[in-house]
Amino acid sequence: MKKIKVYFIFILSFLFLIILYIFFISFILKDLSKTSLKKSNFKVLENENLLVSNKVVKNEKYNFEIQSPYKTEFKNDYKFLTLKDENCVLNIVSFINNDIKNVCDWVEKECLDLECSNYICEYYKNDWYKVRYFGDFMGSSDYELVYKYNNYIYSANLECFSYELDNYKNPLFSNLILNFNVKKDD
Numbered sequence: 001m002k003k004i005k006v007y008f009i010f011i012l013s014f015l016f017l018i019i020l021y022i023f024f025i026s027f028i029l030k031d032l033s034k035t036s037l038k039k040s041n042f043k044v045l046e047n048e049n050l051l052v053s054n055k056v057v058k059n060e061k062y063n064f065e066i067q068s069p070y071k072t073e074f075k076n077d078y079k080f081l082t083l084k085d086e087n088c089v090l091n092i093v094s095f096i097n098n099d100i101k102n103v104c105d106w107v108e109k110e111c112l113d114l115e116c117s118n119y120i121c122e123y124y125k126n127d128w129y130k131v132r133y134f135g136d137f138m139g140s141s142d143y144e145l146v147y148k149y150n151n152y153i154y155s156a157n158l159e160c161f162s163y164e165l166d167n168y169k170n171p172l173f174s175n176l177i178l179n180f181n182v183k184k185d186d
């Protein structure tokens with residue numbers, strides 16, 4: 001009989017701890033959801049040219065804005081923006097170049113700088129161009145999209161852990177095409 005009482009007390013104590021734990025976790029999640037639902041203003045990161053709020057990144061220096069559900073990282077004075085999902089990385093590099101008149105001229109110049117044997121530059125969607133460089137260098141044949149507006153050039157390079165995901169139909173590219181905006185001159 002004493003053994004049954006001890007087991008009963010032990011089980012009740014264990015259930016009490018589980019209920020307490022569930023209550024504590026639900027309280028924390030409730031608090032987190034309240035803070036994530038609050039509409040926040042853009043916050044300025046260490047560089048005043050870059051503003052981030054609710055998955056929207058605005059880069060004033062390189063004149064673009066992108067809304068993305070993916071993790072983001074910035075490098076080299078915010079010239080490089082990286083979007084990541086669990087399988088791929090999309091690196092967006094911004095350039096300011098007053099000499100280039102169109103995307104394929106810029107791609108040809110890049111090919112010369114890379115000493116590539118040939119390249120592909122063809123219109124794709126929403127003023128983005130499909131670009132691939134071929135040659136004897138790291139990154140040869142990577143899938144890229146390039147966009148030009150005025151003197152700004154944006155090059156997006158896709159790198160995936162699985163070969164099947166390396167293509168222009170990748171969700172990271174689709175998100176970029178649909179959600180990348182430049183501030184147009186009025």
